[in-house]
Amino acid sequence: MASIQSIPTKVFEGQRPGTSGLRKRVKVFQQEHYTQNFIQATLEAIPTGAKGATLVVGGDGRYFSQEAVQMIIRVAAGPDNDFGIKYNMSNGGPAPESVTEKIYEITQKLTAYKEIALPPADLSTIGTQHLGNLEIEIVDPVADYVILLKKIFDFELIREFLRNTPDFTVLFDGMHGVTGPYGQQIFVNELGLPQSSVMNCIPKPDFGGGHPDPNLTYAHELVERVEKENISFGAASDGDGDRNMIIGKGAFVTPSDSVAIIAAHADSIPYFRSTGLKGCTGLKGLARSMPTSKALDLVAAKKGLELFEVPTGWKFFGNLMDAGRLSICGEESFGTGSDHIREKDGVWAVVAWLNIIAAANKTKRAGINEILQAHYQEYGRNYFSRYDYEEVDAQRAGEMVERLRKLVSTDRDKLLSRDNSKYGPGFKIIDGDDFEYKDPIDSSVSKKQGVRIMFKDGSRLIIRLSGTGSQGATVRLYVEKYDPDVHDKATKDALKPLIELALELTELKEYTGRDEPTVIT
Numbered sequence: 001m002a003s004i005q006s007i008p009t010k011v012f013e014g015q016r017p018g019t020s021g022l023r024k025r026v027k028v029f030q031q032e033h034y035t036q037n038f039i040q041a042t043l044e045a046i047p048t049g050a051k052g053a054t055l056v057v058g059g060d061g062r063y064f065s066q067e068a069v070q071m072i073i074r075v076a077a078g079p080d081n082d083f084g085i086k087y088n089m090s091n092g093g094p095a096p097e098s099v100t101e102k103i104y105e106i107t108q109k110l111t112a113y114k115e116i117a118l119p120p121a122d123l124s125t126i127g128t129q130h131l132g133n134l135e136i137e138i139v140d141p142v143a144d145y146v147i148l149l150k151k152i153f154d155f156e157l158i159r160e161f162l163r164n165t166p167d168f169t170v171l172f173d174g175m176h177g178v179t180g181p182y183g184q185q186i187f188v189n190e191l192g193l194p195q196s197s198v199m200n201c202i203p204k205p206d207f208g209g210g211h212p213d214p215n216l217t218y219a220h221e222l223v224e225r226v227e228k229e230n231i232s233f234g235a236a237s238d239g240d241g242d243r244n245m246i247i248g249k250g251a252f253v254t255p256s257d258s259v260a261i262i263a264a265h266a267d268s269i270p271y272f273r274s275t276g277l278k279g280c281t282g283l284k285g286l287a288r289s290m291p292t293s294k295a296l297d298l299v300a301a302k303k304g305l306e307l308f309e310v311p312t313g314w315k316f317f318g319n320l321m322d323a324g325r326l327s328i329c330g331e332e333s334f335g336t337g338s339d340h341i342r343e344k345d346g347v348w349a350v351v352a353w354l355n356i357i358a359a360a361n362k363t364k365r366a367g368i369n370e371i372l373q374a375h376y377q378e379y380g381r382n383y384f385s386r387y388d389y390e391e392v393d394a395q396r397a398g399e400m401v402e403r404l405r406k407l408v409s410t411d412r413d414k415l416l417s418r419d420n421s422k423y424g425p426g427f428k429i430i431d432g433d434d435f436e437y438k439d440p441i442d443s444s445v446s447k448k449q450g451v452r453i454m455f456k457d458g459s460r461l462i463i464r465l466s467g468t469g470s471q472g473a474t475v476r477l478y479v480e481k482y483d484p485d486v487h488d489k490a491t492k493d494a495l496k497p498l499i500e501l502a503l504e505l506t507e508l509k510e511y512t513g514r515d516e517p518t519v520i521t
């Protein structure tokens with residue numbers, strides 16, 4: 001998808017004919033995806049002036065950089081709505097492909113755009129202000145968000161548990177992203193944890209020089225402190241607050257396990273109980289992106305819930321949620337969430353885990369490790385790993401994927417008769433395809449979403465090109481092995497034969513020229 005900066009936008013100067021006196025209001029959510037909200041604002045709120053809209057930034061004005069806000073206001077304040085796009089994106093989710101494709105098509109026809117100059121907005125003052133004839137309302141999103149979370153989770157239970165269990169220590173890493181003020185308010189002010197339970201909670205435009213990616217590589221400060229200081233529960237969320245990582249001393253919760261465990265324990269979360277409590281929705285279906293491990297499928301089967309496997313990208317969950325068929329979903333790329341909003345939500349996932357642990361501790365003492373082990377005992381364990389090969393030659397990466405596509409289609413017989421016995425029993429290939437998804441709600445079809453190879457023992461290997469890499473191509477190789485009995489192997493040992501098989505079968509080294517991946521998660 002084109003970025004904001006690269007979408008040429010036709011902007012009118014001064015007042016639009018026939019709109020004299022119109023007060024335009026701008027709606028921009030604090031929680032990421034302002035690309036989508038920018039589009040929403042441009043297409044709906046601004047031209048008609050009909051929709052009241054709000055610019056949401058932190059009370060202290062630091063959640064968005066002043067430049068970003070100015071850019072949004074400037075562009076959103078002026079576009080002439082003769083684009084002819086009428087799409088309903090009011091669920092607040094990421095724009096669907098139909099919209100981004102239409103916008104891209106329009107950008108190909110535009111020949112010029114103008115900008116209007118606006119004075120800078122004062123982001124530090126809550127309330128309404130005017131920039132020319134543009135009305136902006138600055139609100140504090142933390143307060144609204146806390147109200148929402150209190151309807152979803154059992155704050156009282158968590159608070160009690162933390163108060164009565166002082167040796168259960170917590171460390172939340174805001175990574176100098178947008179969730180810092182939320183972490184401060186929720187973990188310290190609401191749940192009563194000491195100030196030392198949060199770190200890096202001042203949002204900074206440069207993320208304090210770090211890379212705000214909540215994984216074992218980039219959240220190393222948190223990882224080191226959790227081990228050194230014997231922290232029971234460590235958590236991080238990323239720069240824009242939508243992703244999360246959950247760890248404990250000697251424990252790492254893979255995102256695939258995380259969504260499965262949240263779903264398995266959903267009845268300890270008020271929002272998912274169909275108890276008739278105000279705001280409780282009951283647990284509807286579950287969903288994961290295709291490469292995410294099938295741990296969630298086992299939970300869905302046991303609970304008798306619908307399970308959806310969608311292509312990579314949160315936008316595919318929105319229709320299912322709007323149709324009332326999806327409650328909890330997740331992606332291996334550290335996104336976990338529910339239908340309380342239409343985007344993954346890092347802070348939500350952290351509080352979900354605290355709620356689950358607090359509920360489990362009503363009967364016996366349990367930390368992250370105990371919850372993980374109990375889950376594996378009940379469902380078996382889906383060992384999972386992702387190998388990323390970043391910035392490889394795009395043409396060669398494309399050729400590699402084409403070869404694999406051929407292997408799962410025209411050369412299918414060759415694939416199915418492949419002898420993998422040297423890698424151990426169970427690695428007989430039983431199926432393979434290039435993942436295709438038909439949206440059950442609007443019947444739209446998304447093709448070529450990743451080559452999948454399935455094995456007799458339930459193992460899978462998946463290969464796809466990243467849609468978010470910025471330089472050359474990023475190849476992602478996902479491997480998964482289900483083990484119903486053995487739960488305590490190190491992931492890399494459990495997956496070793498499958499990874500070797502995957503490298504041989506995909507000819508990854510030959511095509512990318514790489515001996516090793518750049519990132520392993």
Ligand SMILES: O=P(O)(O)OC[C@H]1O[C@H](O)[C@H](O)[C@@H](O)[C@@H]1O
Pocket residue numbers: 312313314315331333335465466467468469476
């Ligand atoms: O295509 P990839 O690089 O694997 O990225 C995939 C990820 O991209 C974005 O972050 C989306 O918001 C995620 O929902 C998605 O999982």
